[in-house]
Amino acid sequence: xxxxxxxxxxxxxxxxxxxxxxxxxxxxxxxxxxxxxxxxxxxxxxxxxxxxxxxxxxxxxxxxxxxxxxxxxxxxxxxxxxxxxxxxxxxxxxxxxxxxxxxxxxxxxxxxxxxxxxxxxxxxxxxxxxxxxxxxxxxxxxxxxxxxxxxxxxxxxxxxxxxxxxxxxxxxxxxxxxxxxxxxxxxxxxxxxxxxxxxxxxxxxxxxxxxxxxxxxxxxxxxxxxxxxxxxxxxxxxxxxxxxxxxxxxxxxxxxxxxxxxxxxxxxxxxxxxxxxxxxxxxxxxxxxxxxxxxxxxxxxxxxxxxxxxxxxxxxxxxxxxxxxxxxxxxxxxxxxxxxxxxxxxxxxxxxxxxxxxxxxxxxxxxxxxxxxxxxxxxxxxxxxxxxxxxxxxxxxxxxxxxxxxxxxxxxxxxxxxxxxxxxxxxxxxxxxxxxxxxxxxxxxxxxxxxxxxxxxxxxxxxxxxx
Numbered sequence: 455x456x457x458x459x460x461x462x463x464x465x466x467x468x469x470x471x472x473x474x475x476x477x478x479x480x481x482x483x484x485x486x487x488x489x490x491x492x493x494x495x496x497x498x499x500x501x502x503x504x505x506x507x508x509x510x511x512x513x514x515x516x517x518x519x520x521x522x523x524x525x526x527x528x529x530x531x532x533x534x535x536x537x538x539x540x541x542x543x544x545x546x547x548x549x550x551x552x553x554x555x556x557x558x559x560x561x562x563x564x565x566x567x568x569x570x571x572x573x574x575x576x577x578x579x580x581x582x583x584x585x586x587x588x589x590x591x592x593x594x595x596x597x598x599x600x601x602x603x604x605x606x607x608x609x610x611x612x613x614x615x616x617x618x619x620x621x622x623x624x625x626x627x628x629x630x631x632x633x634x635x636x637x638x639x640x641x642x643x644x645x646x647x648x649x650x651x652x653x654x655x656x657x658x659x660x661x662x663x664x665x666x667x668x669x670x671x672x673x674x675x676x677x678x679x680x681x682x683x684x685x686x687x688x689x690x691x692x693x694x695x696x697x698x699x700x701x702x703x704x705x706x707x708x709x710x711x712x713x714x715x716x717x718x719x720x721x722x723x724x725x726x727x728x729x730x731x732x733x734x735x736x737x738x739x740x741x742x743x744x745x746x747x748x749x750x751x752x753x754x755x756x757x758x759x760x761x762x763x764x765x766x767x768x769x770x771x772x773x774x775x776x777x778x779x780x781x782x783x784x785x786x787x788x789x790x791x792x793x794x795x796x797x798x799x800x801x802x803x804x805x806x807x808x809x810x811x812x813x814x815x816x817x818x819x820x821x822x823x824x825x826x827x828x829x830x831x832x833x834x835x836x837x838x839x840x841x842x843x844x845x846x847x848x849x850x851x852x853x854x855x856x857x858x859x860x861x862x863x864x865x866x867x868x869x870x871x872x873x874x875x876x877x878x879x880x881x882x883x884x885x886x887x888x889x890x891x892x893x894x895x896x897x898x899x900x901x902x903x904x905x906x907x908x909x910x911x912x913x914x915x916x917x918x919x920x921x
Contacts, residue, residue, distance in 0.1 A: 459515065459522040462589065467521055470514065470589040472866045475560075476690035480567075482557040482887065483584040483600055483861035484549070484698075489854040490580050493537050493572055496852050499603055500570070501531060507599070509590045513566050521589075526565055533562075535570045540581075547897075549573065549581055554695045556583050557862070557887065579854060588864055597842055597861055597876070604849035604856060681836045682748050685737045686730075690870045691891035698860045699900045701881025702907060710907075713914035714787075716794055719841060721910055722875050722882065723779070723797075724790045726839065728906025729899050731781040731789075736898065748782040752839040753869070776834055786909045837871040838863060844878040862887040873899070 462470065473479040504510050512523040542548030552573070561567045567587035572580060584600055591599070681687065704718075711721045730750060754777050780792035840863050849856045860883055862872050870889035875882060884903045886896040893899065 459517060459524045460512075462514070462521040462523060466589045470521055470587075472588075476692040476889070477865055477867070477870070478558070478560055478692075479588040479864045479866070480557065480561060480585045481588055481861065481863050482553070482696070483582075483597070483859065484553050484696075485582040485584075485600070485851065485856055486549075486576070486858040486860075487580045487582070487851060487854040488578070488857050490575060490578075491572075491852040491854045493535070496572065496582075497531055497535055499852060500535065503603055504599065505531075510566055510568060514563060514589065529566065533565050534568055535572065537572050537574055540573050540576055544575070544577060549576060550696050550698070550897075553583050554693075554887075554890075557585060557696065558692060558694045559585075561585060561587055579857070582851075584861075597844070600861075601845065601849065601859070604851045606847060606849065608850045608853045608855070680834060681750055684734055684748075684750070684836065686734070686750070686836045686871055686892055687868070688870075688892055690868060690889045693890045694887055695890045695893065695896050696860075696862065696885065696887045697896035697900045698858075698883060698885040699904060701858065701878070701883050702904075704877055704880050704882050706911065707882055707907075710911045710914040713917050714790060714910065716790060717797075720790060720794050720797060721907070722841065722884075723777070723839075724786070724793045724910060725903050725907040726873055726875075726884075727779040727781055727789055727793065728786060728909065729902030730779060730837075731783075732902040732905065733893075733899050734781060749778045750781050750837070751835045752777045752779055752837050752873070753835040754839050754841070777839070786906065787913055790910065835869055837873060838865050838869060839873045839875075841875045842877075844876050846877075846879065848879050858883060860885045865889075 469479055508525075509523065511525060511529050513526045514521050515524050516522070540548055540552060542551070556569075556571055561569060567590060569585045571583040573583065574580060586600075707718055707721055711718045714721070716724075754775050778792075778796045780789050780796075783789045783792060840861075842861070844859065856878075859876060859878055860874070861876060862874050862885055865872050865887075870892040872887045874885040874887075876885070877883075884900060886893070886899045888896045888899075
């Protein structure tokens with residue numbers, strides 16, 4: 455096998471260096487399948503589809519003080535896919551505990567930085583727990599990659615032929631492209647008036663390099679107040695806990711948004727804000743006065759990759775925006791108005807490009823610069839929040855229907871909480887990953903999200919009633 459090495463990009467290097475024992479830079483996901491699947495059949499699918507990307511066969515090595523990609527001379531798929539049993543009573547909380555334990559475990563850096571655990575016999579089917587290092591690609595890309603293992607019906611297409619590499623990848627991502635072209639994520643809505651730029655994000659990066667409006671944007675980010683001290687801030691243990699909800703009806707969410715003159719993302723962000731408020735009051739009831747004026751900030755990934763084209767190479771192509779979440783407001787309707795205002799103010803923001811450009815610069819400089827940047831970000835934000843559109847129809851993996859997909863992106867610095875929203879097959883899934891030293895009961899945030907959404911739904915229903 456060739457030992458040819460490729461220099462890692464500055465942005466990917468930044469994410470590699472951000473890893474710490476307390477915050478692993480791994481993107482985690484769980485796919486719950488209705489029927490059991492055969493592990494050998496699954497390995498064949500991974501071999502045909504995932505390993506077409508060289509990154510999944512390459513390990514990271516240091517050369518002259520810089521990280522490089524090189525083919526793993528000892529690569530074997532059995533190093534990366536393992537069949538395991540589920541201890542406990544075969545309940546969701548048992549799978550959540552297992553997933554948290556696995557996500558808390560570092561990847562083996564002598565091999566390519568990814569692992570898949572197949573949980574046998576989970577509630578009559580199977581479950582897959584993915585871990586993929588952030589230096590390989592960003593979360594949006596990796597969700598697309600993971601879902602490329604699936605098919606739109608229970609009969610997978612014939613084995614891919616060894617034809618042109620680009621054509622192979624184009625065919626591979628046709629289903630993913632179909633649903634991505636017809637859905638909208640938070641980042642796109644923030645710049646919906648600049649759709650041409652979203653279709654050609656290289657223009658955004660050019661603008662960032664040229665410094666158009668960048669100086670004022672950096673000043674605005676620097677001027678953001680630090681988040682107040684809450685139970686969501688503190689020292690991290692490195693042990694993660696995860697939880698997720700049953701899916702909400704996307705049709706009902708759309709109805710709620712329309713009746714309240716809001717977008718779907720406005721509704722979901724407001725529900726997440728309500729969940730955070732409830733949890734903070736539950737954990738810190740003596741801080742009610744503080745919450746009357748407080749806002750928490752979430753770092754939200756913003757896609758900078760064209761969504762109208764297949765992914766022909768991996769890597770990180772996204773920035774971050776800092777979104778204010780008005781946890782201090784008691785009224786659900788007023789919280790919604792504040793979220794809408796925050797979204798409007800970010801529509802023409804250059805924050806995403808600023809962060810992308812900074813990561814590229816930091817990845818090429820000494821690691822102390824990244825630590826300084828992480829400290830600043832940790833003070834500005836209390837959590838990371840992702841919102842990714844998924845397929846509108848059911849998907850199948852090795853002939854088994856995917857009942858529910860859940861995913862989480864890593865947190866960096868001293869941020870220990872991540873919230874994720876993923877639409878799938880007419881539903882919206884809400885997930886939580888948190889350092890157990892900060893959030894001992896992530897399921898409370900899940901139930902708080904559902905309660906906050908239903909409060910908005912009731913408000914919307916009351917508006918539709920005749921006078």
